[in-house]
Amino acid sequence: TGPISVQDLSEKIAVKSQKVVQLLESLGKSVTAYSILDVETSELIITEMGHKSQRVGLEDLEARWWGVKSKTYEDRPPVVTIMGHVDHGKTSLLDALRETSVASGEKGGITQHIGAYQTRLKSGKQVTFIDTPGHEAFIRMRERGSAVTDIIVLVVAADDGVKAQTIEAIRHAKTSNVPIIVAINKIDKTTAKPDVVRSELLNHGVVVEKMGGEVLDVEVSALTKKNLDALIETILLQAEMMELTCSPDTKARGTIIESHMRKGHGHVATVLIQNGTLRKGDIFVAGLLSGKVRMMFDAEGHVVQKATPGQPVEVLGFSRSPLSGDRFMSLDQESQAREFVEWKKSQALSDDSSEVTSNLPENSSDLA
Numbered sequence: 323t324g325p326i327s328v329q330d331l332s333e334k335i336a337v338k339s340q341k342v343v344q345l346l347e348s349l350g351k352s353v354t355a356y357s358i359l360d361v362e363t364s365e366l367i368i369t370e371m372g373h374k375s376q377r378v379g380l381e382d383l384e385a386r387w388w389g390v391k392s393k394t395y396e397d398r399p400p401v402v403t404i405m406g407h408v409d410h411g412k413t414s415l416l417d418a419l420r421e422t423s424v425a426s427g428e429k430g431g432i433t434q435h436i437g438a439y440q441t442r443l444k445s446g447k448q449v450t451f452i453d454t455p456g457h458e459a460f461i462r463m464r465e466r467g468s469a470v471t472d473i474i475v476l477v478v479a480a481d482d483g484v485k486a487q488t489i490e491a492i493r494h495a496k497t498s499n500v501p502i503i504v505a506i507n508k509i510d511k512t513t514a515k516p517d518v519v520r521s522e523l524l525n526h527g528v529v530v531e532k533m534g535g536e537v538l539d540v541e542v543s544a545l546t547k548k549n550l551d552a553l554i555e556t557i558l559l560q561a562e563m564m565e566l567t568c569s570p571d572t573k574a575r576g577t578i579i580e581s582h583m584r585k586g587h588g589h590v591a592t593v594l595i596q597n598g599t600l601r602k603g604d605i606f607v608a609g610l611l612s613g614k615v616r617m618m619f620d621a622e623g624h625v626v627q628k629a630t631p632g633q634p635v636e637v638l639g640f641s642r643s644p645l646s647g648d649r650f651m652s653l654d655q656e657s658q659a660r661e662f663v664e665w666k667k668s669q670a671l672s673d674d675s676s677e678v679t680s681n682l683p684e685n686s687s688d689l690a
């Protein structure tokens with residue numbers, strides 16, 4: 323096993339925890355039933371107690387708790403982050419896209435901003451937009467080893483061209499291996515020069531189709547709403563090529579997008595569900611926290627009972643605020659949640675905590 327408390331270890335090998343404490347005391351170690359033992363010590367105890375020991379890494383823990391092999395694989399909505407230079411129209415584009423979705427029928431219902439939303443298109447397909455992160459949060463998440471974004475929509479103003487933050491975004495996309503779709507915005511302007519944008523992008527290694535490359539680009543106007551359907555179609559086309567799948571019948575897993583305190587609700591976190599289904603009452607771990615889903619809201623602020631892959635939801639039930647980029651996972655029992663958190667804490671103490679995250683699979687698509 324991995325690091326484990328005396329109590330949990332005793333339970334596992336079916337001996338009284340007092341016996342384990344006594345054994346350790348005889349070896350000159352002062353412990354209580356709640357002390358956390360490292361792998362070597364617990365192996366020693368297991369051997370002493372006549373059991374065969376076996377090292378279990380995080381993958382094994384995960385396989386044990388979440389590895390319920392799924393038979394159903396379904397298409398998963400792509401998760402899209404919009405990036406680009408300041409004033410090139412990121413916010414305008416997000417708002418315009420939100421309005422063109424079917425959800426606009428209930429526009430009055432959009433009462434809160436949760437940093438992510440999902441558009442339901444007339445075709446029935448869905449696209450998830452991560453709203454607030456922008457560059458900083460993207461970097462923070464990447465540093466913490468989280469992969470939430472499937473596609474980056476790079477907004478470049480047709481009258482301004484490639485600028486510092488455009489280049490920065492290109493770098494993020496390349497280092498994290500996320501495909502780019504270029505939205506050449508403000509095409510309504512008389513000063514728009516989309517071909518200049520294309521050749522400037524070429525100079526920075528982004529070769530769009532018209533320049534003989536493979537990167538998809540669309541000329542749009544967030545102001546007049548020109549070609550927004552084409553942009554969505556292009557996102558769906560890119561997603562199709564990536565064959566994004568999920569298994570909704572497994573335990574939920576996802577990533578914390580952001581969290582904050584809210585009067586009357588306590589600590590509230592926006593969780594992007596990346597695989598499985600999260601239900602009210604589910605037990606979860608996130609970072610070094612564990613809890614139980616007390617209530618969930620969708621992006622429009624409606625109470626929901628469950629959340630499926632690709633869906634961003636607000637989750638109530640945290641004792642403290644988790645961090646952006648923390649992985650979120652639901653599991654069957656509170657004891658598992660406790661064990662997992664203890665294990666992670668001991669990992670974080672014993673070595674570089676980044677190792678803990680780097681042990682985890684890069685994204686949800688490689689999980690059964």
Ligand code: GDP
Nearest residue numbers: 407408409410411412413414507508543544545
């Ligand atoms: P952000 O900083 O990238 O989020 O950019 P904003 O969405 O705040 O837009 C910056 C400015 O550009 C605002 O004044 C917008 O009204 C304007 N803008 C955004 N999109 C368009 C567009 O398609 N056409 C025109 N003419 N102006 C736009």
Ligand code: MG
Nearest residue numbers: 409412413414
């Ligand atoms: Mg903005």
